[in-house]
Amino acid sequence: MRWHWLFGDQLGPHFLDPGDDGPSRDARVVMIESRAVFRRRRFHRAKAHLVLSAMRHRAAELGDHVHYVRAETYGEGLRGLPGRDPFTVHHPTSHAAAAFVRGLDRVRVLPARGFLIPRESFRAWVDLRGGRELRQEDFYHWTRRELNLLMDGDAPAGGRWNHDHANREPPPRGCATLGAPRPYRPREDAIDEEVRADLDRWQREDGIEFVGRDGPRLFPASRREALAALRRFVDKRLADFGPYEDAVLAADPVMSHSLLSSSLNLGLLDPLEVVEEAERAWRDGRAPVNSVEGFVRQIAGWREYVWQLYWHFGDGYRDSNALGHREPLPRWFAELDADAVTARCLATALAQVRDTGWTHHIPRLMVLGSHALQRGWDPREVTDWFHRCFVDGYDWVMLPNVVGMSQYADGGRMTTKPYTSGGAYIHRMSDLCGGCAYRPGDRTGPRACPYTTGYWSFVHRHRDVLAANPRTARAVYGLDRLTDLREVLRGERGRGDLPP
Structure with a gap:
């Protein structure tokens, strides 16, 4: 047989x-x-x-x-x-x-399925580059040409490859929600009841432990549900996705995001059918090019790039630690104890992970990941946490995303700079600073923002590395002018276990 x-x-x-x-x-x-x-x-x-x-x-x-x-x-x-x-x-x-x-x-x-580009084609692209850096934007352009995806002849649709200029708007001020149509949500059935009973029994009798909450299932678990979620996104939500894809609202964690990552990573959807549906919406006049391009880039650019680098860099990539970060994850973070956190942005993101196993890419990168980077937590532990705690997290997903993008532990093999910031960025791109005990502009004092002091602490600890990088050298020069931080920075080590 x-x-x-x-x-x-x-x-x-x-x-x-x-x-x-x-x-x-x-x-x-x-x-x-x-x-x-x-x-x-x-x-x-x-x-x-x-x-x-x-x-x-x-x-x-x-x-x-x-x-x-x-x-x-x-x-x-x-x-x-x-x-x-x-x-x-x-x-x-x-x-x-x-x-x-x-x-x-x-x-x-x-051969692997569920991805857009065969691995041998990626290796050929690497060889053609002759040792040059493997940057995501270059890979994205090549992928779209290879697939004839969102192209007008030899030119990119809309006249440019990247529509970030129209896709980085802060959230509308004074609005608690974006007002987008609701995303598709599945209904649980007898299979879900059986699964929940089995998980309860595993915990009770087999000693298997979990973290986070298991409320009603929020993401598709069948091909039929995944297709319904895809149709709902393309028909009702894609048009408004682009402008606010980097924005964050405390009361609207989903905004216009697709929520399709778990369906793609379970193999319920094929990425080609997803990007082709998005392109069809643009060609039919149902969605503007900036929203479609932003969504296509998430899949044909970033998701595919991460998959290819996972294999290209090899299993030893997980041990990368160019910045020498060794602090263990504090218990409150590992346990998703959002109630222990005072900083509203971090408490909100951590609560979303605790309650749903999901939050979109900006809270992942600029709130959760940035905090870990600023505190010097061990990148291997941070990678494992993201893998375990997100419904769309798999080893191939999180290893490049966390080691390379979020924690800069590979020293720049994947990105050109560390992605971290002070409270000003979070204040500009979200409503999370409103009602917070801290002030994003305060570097010192009782209301100093932990992201602002954390950012300058990070610059202080790694000033030699950052000064040698043209994209971060200005931060080092700026630090030298901030006399109010000198005493704070002298005593900043050893507090990575305390919630902000």
């Missing part, structure tokens, strides 16, 4: 399409639900729920065509397969899973 193994993030129909490099047409599907995955790491409860619900929904769709195994480990599940014929599996999405698959004695590994 021929078998094809589906991992828990390979749940869409494109993982069963035989094509030229897919599974045999007569192969029977095996899916393995491994408790050891959840035993090894303390995942967000809502993430565990989503993954298990999505796997079980897919198994229900496949019916008699699937052999669904609940086992302690993948190895145990595979040993129970009838027959000894070789089985197939599409290339896994993590270094650990790929190493496990390579160690099996009767497997044929098929």
Whole structure:
């Protein structure tokens, strides 16, 4: 009997399409639900729920065509397969899973699916660059040309590759919400009830621990739900996505964001169908080019770039620590204890993660990640936290995003500067400073913003590195003029465990 193994993030129909490099047409599907995955790491409860619900929904769709195994480990599940014929599996999405698959004695590994560019094409692009830096913007242009995506002949749609000039608006002042149509939200069913009962039992009887809250499931767990979410976004929300994609509102965490990342990363949606739907909206006059380009860049630019760099940099990339940050994650952060935090921006972002396992890219980068960078927390621990605590977090997603983009632990292999700022940026791009105990402009004193003092503390600790970088040298020169900070900076070390 021929078998094809589906991992828990390979749940869409494109993982069963035989094509030229897919599974045999007569192969029977095996899916393995491994408790050891959840035993090894303390995942967000809502993430565990989503993954298990999505796997079980897919198994229900496949019916008699699937052999669904609940086992302690993948190895145990595979040993129970009838027959000894070789089985197939599409290339896994993590270094650990790929190493496990390579160690099996009767497997044929098929090319990865669920991404836009084959890895061999990316390697050819790297070779063509002849050792030049692998910057995301260059990769994005190349990808759009390769796919003829959002192009007018040889030129980018709208006459420019990047519409950031129209996509970095602060939130409308005086508005608690953006007023966008509500996003698609699924309805739980009997499968969700079963998953929640199993997770309760695992916690009660097996000692498996989680973090965060598992409220009603907020993200798609089936192909049908994912397509409904895609249609809802493109038809109702995409048009207004661009201008405020970098803005933050405390009472409106979703704004016009697509909420499709978990569906893409579970394999419920294929990225090509997603970007083509967005492009179609522009060509049909249903969405402006700046909003469509901003969304397409998130997938064809950033998501694809992160996937390719994950494999290009290799597994050793996770040990990068160019800034020598060694502080452990404080307990309040690891436990998602938003109530322990005074700074409104950090408390709001942490509460969103605690309650939903999600917040959009600016709170991730400029609130959560920036705080970790300023405090010198160990980038490996920060990466693991993001992986475990976000419903769309996977090793391939978070390793480049956190090590390279958020924590600058690779010393600039991925980005040209550290991404951190004082309170002024948060004040400009959000309403989170209103009602806060701290003032974004205060560098010292009882109401000094922890992001403002944290930013200058970071510059002070790494002044030699930052002074040598043309994009950050001005900050070092600015620090030297801030005489009010000298005493504060002399005693700033050793407080990374205290909530701001």
